[in-house]
Amino acid sequence: MRIVEVILAPILALLIGMFFLGLARKIMARIHWRYGPPITQPVIDVIRLFSQKSVSHGNMFTLGVLFSLACSLVLILFLPMGKICPLSSSGGMLVILYVMLLAPFGIALSGGEAANPNASIGISRKLTLALGYEVPLLVILLAVMTHYKTLSIVNIVSMQQNTSWALTSLPLFLSGIAYILILPAILGIRPFEITQAAQEISSGPMVEYGGSFLALATIQHGLNLFIGIALFVNLFLGGAGNPPIFFLKMLVVFVLGLFINAALPRLRIEQAMRYLWRWPTLIAFIGMIIVLIIRR
Amino acid sequence: MSLELLLIVAFGGALLSYLFGKICPQIRDPFAVISSVALAVMMAFLYGKTMESPFYFGFLGLPLILRTNMLAWFFAMAISILGALSVIFSWDYVKDRERTDFYYLMLLLANASMLGIVFAGDFVSFFVFWEIMSWSTFLLISYNRGRALGAGMKYIIMSIVGSVSMLIGMLSLYAIYGTLHIATLSKLVPSASSGYLLFLFILFGIAFAIKNALMPLHTWLPDAYAESPTSFNGVLSGMLTRMGMYGFLLIIYVIVGAARALNLGPGIFKFNYILAWLGAITIVVSTFIALLQNDAKQLLGWSAIGQGGYMILGIAFGTSLGLAGGIFHTLNHAVYIVLLFMSVGAVQYRTGGQRDLDSLGGLIKRMPVSFIGALLGISGLIGIPLTNGFVSKWLIYKTLILEGHPFLAFAALIGTWGCILYCYKFVHHIFLGQLPEKYKMVARAPFSMQLPMIILSLVILLFGILPGIPLKVINTIGTSFGFQSLNVTTWGIASETGTLNTINIFAAVVAACVIVWLIFKAGPKAVPVAQEDTYAAGAAIPKDRYHYTVDFYNPLYRMISPYFKDFIGGFCIKLAGWTQNVCHGIRQMYTGYIGHYVMYIVLFLALLIFVQLKWSLW
Amino acid sequence: MDRNQIIKWLKAPAKMGHKYSLHAIYFCTGCGIIEVPPVITARWDAERFGVIPVATPRQANLFLITGYVSVKTLKAIIRTYEQMPSPKFTVGFGSCPINGGMYWDSYNTIKRLDKYIPIDGWIAGCMPRPEAIFVAVTHLWTLIDKDMADGYKRYRSNYHLYRANQEQLFGELEWPPLFPLEDQVEQIA
Incomplete structure (x- = not known):
């Protein structure tokens, strides 16, 4: 049973991630009053990219991409999706937090070896942005962990199943709001699409990726969307008892995120930092203090 | 295997490599490597043993004691292995430099004295080894001359401040309990009053916090790390700085005991809160x-x-x-x-x-x-x-x-x-x-x-x-x-x-x-390409100027640089400047003209007479 | 999607991928680029054909030469073309790349682009309408189906000739040959 879960979970995540990418393009097109591509377009792109010749700038260039995708796949195993959670007892939230950082780190190492300043600028922006959203995110996660007195995400989900969603409970309400405010930055969608800004820095770290490298990076992007939303659903929307409901919740969150994505222009990096370190951080800190007061 | 033998190997290795360097330079490097590796191997055999033995009698009537237990072994193992690796690393690194005999002597001496610190069973030997470590480190930090001299000076001044504060703590322990034996002290000290314990913590804490570079007392570290020879950095950064951690463990957990030590003080000003x-x-x-x-x-x-x-x-x-x-x-x-x-x-x-x-x-x-x-x-x-x-x-x-x-x-x-x-x-x-x-x-x-x-x-x-x-x-x-x-x-x-x-x-x-x-x-095999074959909007890329490094996190730098400066380091530099100015002012007294000196003497006598007449102190 | 399509997908997924996922490098070579923004945005919506603009040649497989090509631009065009991963398709857009167009007598404009890089198809007109781009895309689909969009193969097999033409125009080029030149000369000899 465990082995089936281990195999099933990444495949499901892969399918849903690709579906999200396709859905994003379709919904964006409809918001722009366009017809839009077929919903399978990202899959077609990936097939095309896999069949193309690619260039490599060195071993780290190759290994970085592979490592990044592998770590995203591993991360799926730590996240409970409904009842599916193959590696629930291997370190809890802290491991998830750390493994989450491996995927961008792999891309950063790989992009760095491309010897292209566009890639370096993109990575510098990505890491700066990560520091920007990690400040409120860490406060939020610590508030959740302190409130439920556990490090295990499975326990957090089951406690919410027994009582109410964290987003609707009094102590964690503000934390949830802060998480929603930084969710676009975690997912890397507009207005925080600073890393890949195609028009300024030629898609940033991906500037030298072609062929199968870009295919893997696209898949990784899909998984990244999946992970960001799944974490939110698990922490604040009470997870779910079974996978379909879990995916439904994810879909709702994602579509809401898309509306923001379609409506807002891209921020500059210092505007993004100023925003992230002001309102979400303030709200998250107030949330944390409330949690501490209630705990006492 | 006795602990004395270990220390003899450690210190003897240091001195002998210096001598070999003077007599027959070819065998100095192999000898240094062999002695440090042998030390690490001997250390491994000490695993799990606890022993304690005096090695020298008659210092103020206090026995000097060496002892080992799991804590000491753990630190000693790390010291000796990292020390051996640093010596191997030094082989090529310092080959073409001058004063290499001196370098090896000091490197091995620093290692040996660290072993002495962790094996010390009483505070006298602890202090002696601590000082050997500080001074050999100072000499190595300033090995490169130039800017390194300043960095070394910073280090040794702070070290001396720490040592003096530790010495005062030791003297007070000796005055009250009449012994500096760590095992005996760990039985006596926990029952002392809170005030005295706090006093001890502050005195020893200053010494250990300086070595461990805890925040207000960290100013020596960046320059010392930057200016010392990089082959020595392994020893300096790896374990030598962490002797402060060993000291904290010793004073908090071994001597005073965690339960008493960490709950010292009222409310949120408890000792462990402040430390944390x-x-x-x-x-x-x-x-x-x-x-x-x-x-x-x-x-x-x-x-x-x-x-x-x-x-x-x-x-x-x-x-x-x-x-x-x-x-x-x-x-x-x-x-x-x-x-x-x-x-x-x-x-x-x-x-x-x-x-x-x-x-x-x-x-x-x-x-x-x-x-x-x-x-x-x-x-x-x-x-x-x-x-x-x-x-x-x-x-x-x-x-x-x-x-x-x-x-x-x-x-x-x-x-x-x-x-x-x-x-x-x-x-x-x-x-x-x-x-x-x-x-x-x-x-x-x-x-x-x-x-x-x-x-x-x-x-x-x-x-x-x-x-x-x-x-x-x-x-x-x-x-x-x-x-x-x-x-x-x-x-x-x-x-x-x-x-x-x-x-x-x-x-x-x-x-x-x-x-x-x-x-x-x-998928199809990726073709390796040269670094020049990279996207630059269709242009051939400029050589030597296509690596984005300067101001790498520019927006972030602009946000944080006003707030995150080394204020304490700057303050220390300023303090040194003021001291220099004051001393320079005092030096103006020495004019070289005999009449002025006579005048100082007369004025000083007049002051004494005035004090005596007014308050009749004597 | 009709049944023929499914069979085609199963037979040659790579070829179908190349057909329906054309990522165009937007390289503003001339005035023709003014037609591209309406094509890729809401008015004409090229995305429904799977055509989207990408920022770097490494990610692209469609190269639109939009408008006249000056000698200086040609250098960048060649460089960009060589950086694209094959299979790759080039389309000349407007009269100018075909024969110089209204700049037919300019000393500084390339009159025959396909002397320097292979072109898979041309869109005539000055300016061609955005619809013409879609006609070109559907035409390119049939060419890909029949394996006739083989510019990248021609470039590979005749590289020494292309390189000779390029060097004749520019003198010494700043980058090394994409493919080893000696082999090809030997093969032919």
Whole structure:
């Protein structure tokens, strides 16, 4: 049973991630009053990219991409999706937090070896942005962990199943709001699409990726969307008892995120930092203090 | 095997290598390597033994005692292995320099005196070895002359302040209890009054905090790390700085006892809160200052200050989990910081001493082993899962969260996330990006440099994947302090509040990597291209100017640079300037004209007479 | 999607991928680029054909030469073309790349672009309407189906000739040959 879960979970995540990418393009097109591509377009792109010749700038260039995708796949195993959670007892939230950082780190190492300043600028922006959203995110996660007195995400989900969603409970309400405010930055969608800004820095770290490298990076992007939303659903929307409901919740969150994505222009990096370190951080800190007061 | 023999080998090795250097220079290097490796091997045989024996009688009627137990063995093992690796690394690094005999003498002396410190069974020998360590370190820091002299001076002044404060503490202990034997003191001191304990903590704390570079007393460290010869940095950053941690463990856990020591003081001004908050401030401030550095060794120096904060945070709460985290982090930090300094050293050796991050680049193509060393080093420093730093940081975070200190945990976590930024900067600026023309023909690091780097890289992975090996030893230390034993398995820690299982993570990562690699292999083969063949909007790329390094995190720098400066360091420099001015003013008295001196004498006599007439003191 | 399509997908997924996922590098070579923004945005919506603009040649497989090509621009065009991963398709857009167009007598404009890089198809007109781009795309689909969009193969097999033409125009080029020149000369000899 465990082995089936281990195999099933990444495949499901892969399918849903690709579906999200396709859905994003379709919904964006409809918001722009366009017809839009077929919903399978990202899959077609990936097939095309896999069949193309690619260039490599060195071993780290190759290994970085592979490592990044592998770590995203591993991360799926730590996240409970409904009842599916193959590696629930291997370190809890802290491991998830750390493994989450491996995927961008792999891309950063790989992009760095491309010897292209566009890639370096993109990575510098990505890491700066990560520091920007990690400040409120860490406060939020610590508030959740302190409130439920556990490090295990499975326990957090089951406690919410027994009582109410964290987003609707009094102590964690503000934390949830802060998480929603930084969710676009975690997912890397507009207005925080600073890393890949195609028009300024030629898609940033991906500037030298072609062929199968870009295919893997696209898949990784899909998984990244999946992970960001799944974490939110698990922490604040009470997870779910079974996978379909879990995916439904994810879909709702994602579509809401898309509306923001379609409506807002891209921020500059210092505007993004100023925003992230002001309102979400303030709200998250107030949330944390409330949690501490209630705990006492 | 007796402890005296060990110390004789250690000190004798140092002196003999100096003599060999004078008599027959060819066998000096092999001898230094053999003696330090032999020391490490002998140390391994000491595992699990506890013994205590006086080695010298008659110093003020106090016996000088050597003793060993698990804590001492743990530190001694780390010291001797890292010392041996540093000696091997030095082989090629200092070959063409002058005064190499002196260098080896001081390097081995520093190592030997550290062993003396951890084996010391009483405070007199502790103090003697402590001073030998401080002075030999001072001489090595200022080995390069020039700017290094200033850095060494800074170090030795702060060290002396620490030593004097420790000496006062020792004298007060001697005056009250009449003994300086650590085992006897640990029975007597816990029943002392709170005020006296606080007094002791402040005096010893100053000495150890200076050595461990805790935040208000850290100013010596960045310059000392940056200016000392890089082959010595291994010893300096790995264990020598962490003698402060050993001191803290000694005074808090061995002598006073955790329960009494950490609950000292009222309410939120309890001793452990203050210690923990100092640690947290150290982490955050030094992390952000490290971000602003452009010198590879300064950057590592600031990061070492921050990592010291984690160790303090770990031991500040007196739980078995936190203690294990703190001690384990001391070991882990030593391993990866030595590796990072060796990697910088290899780059310096091949590029003519270049350590300015903005003028390097692309060396991954020329020095792959150094790159792998640096990569694993920063992975450990960040605490990426499956490297050793992760396990110890996990233990520390878990302690903080479960003890209900989310703000301290936040400081620790944000330190890690800032650490990613400067770690990436470190690797990116030196090894990734465009290879400058002048480094096109750089050769790989010599074998004597590659060997220690390979060994340490393997250690990082070993302790990351099977953390149970060192954790079992650390667990024994914890139980010897009277803590509950942890449920340590070979691949992690099991407990009801959250389990760590590194072997699961390892298996998952390996499996995922293999699968992804197979998928990748199924596609068409990637064509390797030269670094010049890169996108530049259709233009041929400019040589030597296509690596984005200067002001790497520019928007962030602009936001943080007004707030994160080394204010304390600046204050110390200013203080030194004022002192100099005052002394210069006083020096004006010496005019060389005899009449003035007569006038000073007459004025002084007049003052004495006036005082006597007014208050009749005598 | 009709049944023929499914069979085609199963037979040659790579070829179908190349057909329906054309990522165009937007390289503003001339005035023709003014027609591209309406094509890729809401008015004409090229995305429904799977055509989207990408920022770097590494990610692209469709190269639109939009408008006249000056000698200086040609250098960048060649460089960009060589950086694109094959299979790759080039389309000349407007009269100018075909024969110089209204700049037929300019000393500084390339009159015959396909002397320097292979072109898979041309869109005539000055300016062609955005619809013409879609006609070109559907035409390119049939060419790909029949394996006739083989510019990249021609470039590979005749590289020494292309390179000779390029060097004749520019003198010494700043980058090394994409393919080893000696082999090809030997093969032919």
